[in-house]
Amino acid sequence: MFGSARPAVPPPLIVPSMGYPGMFQVPSAPGHYFARAPMARFWGQLPLVLFITQLSVEWALEHPTRPFGLGDLAHEDRRAMPDHKSHSTGLGVDLYVINKVGIQRGWDVERGPTGVTTIHQKGYDAALTFELAQLVTKLKKDFPFIQALFNDEKVKKAMPHFHTDKEDRRSSQHDDHIHVLLQGKHPYTPERVAELLRIRYDL
Numbered sequence: 422m423f424g425s426a427r428p429a430v431p432p433p434l435i436v437p438s439m440g441y442p443g444m445f446q447v448p449s450a451p452g453h454y455f456a457r458a459p460m461a462r463f464w465g466q467l468p469l470v471l472f473i474t475q476l477s478v479e480w481a482l483e484h485p486t487r488p489f490g491l492g493d494l495a496h497e498d499r500r501a502m503p504d505h506k507s508h509s510t511g512l513g514v515d516l517y518v519i520n521k522v523g524i525q526r527g528w529d530v531e532r533g534p535t536g537v538t539t540i541h542q543k544g545y546d547a548a549l550t551f552e553l554a555q556l557v558t559k560l561k562k563d564f565p566f567i568q569a570l571f572n573d574e575k576v577k578k579a580m581p582h583f584h585t586d587k588e589d590r591r592s593s594q595h596d597d598h599i600h601v602l603l604q605g606k607h608p609y610t611p612e613r614v615a616e617l618l619r620i621r622y623d624l
């Protein structure tokens with residue numbers, strides 16, 4: 422009943438930007454939820470969007486009821502993000518830590534982030550977040566990254582390509598999320614990319 426009995430997860434179709442060539446919007450996929458509003462910051466270059474969708478689909482196969490929260494990518498027009506500099510190229514993403522009882526991160530227009538979980542809180546699901554870091558690591562050979570930041574020392578100890586804020590002075594605030602900055606490579610063939618970019622019209 423294992424392996425082949427798993428339900429197939431259809432790959433999500435990816436929507437390209439009409440006004441800004443080379444930028445794509447992250448689709449919904451079963452392994453993640455969108456952890457901030459508005460949706461304006463969920464645009465990225467193709468390698469990043471492929472990385473997130475693959476991460477999401479593979480994560481959902483193992484943990485169908487425990488999606489991870491997706492934070493900032495970039496704006497559609499790649500304009501500077503003064504509050505989030507390394508993201509403006511469209512190759513960086515934030516993945517929020519997993520909460521033990523499934524509390525999801527959200528966004529209140531007036532108050533800002535809601536449902537925040539950090540590695541210092543009791544609600545932090547260290548085991549499951551560790552697995553998420555392992556999956557990021559597994560995908561590294563296909564989606565190599567420049568930088569991975571996260572302040573959980575156990576993750577860093579097991580996966581030395583992760584760095585904490587203490588080690589990387591350019592960064593701060595990685596107590597509640599994993600930050601990944603990709604090199605910009607991906608393993609998909611042009612044919613496969615074309616399949617994923619097909620827009621479905623159900624009119």
Ligand SMILES: [Zn+2]
Nearest residue numbers: 513514515600
């Ligand atoms: Zn980040």
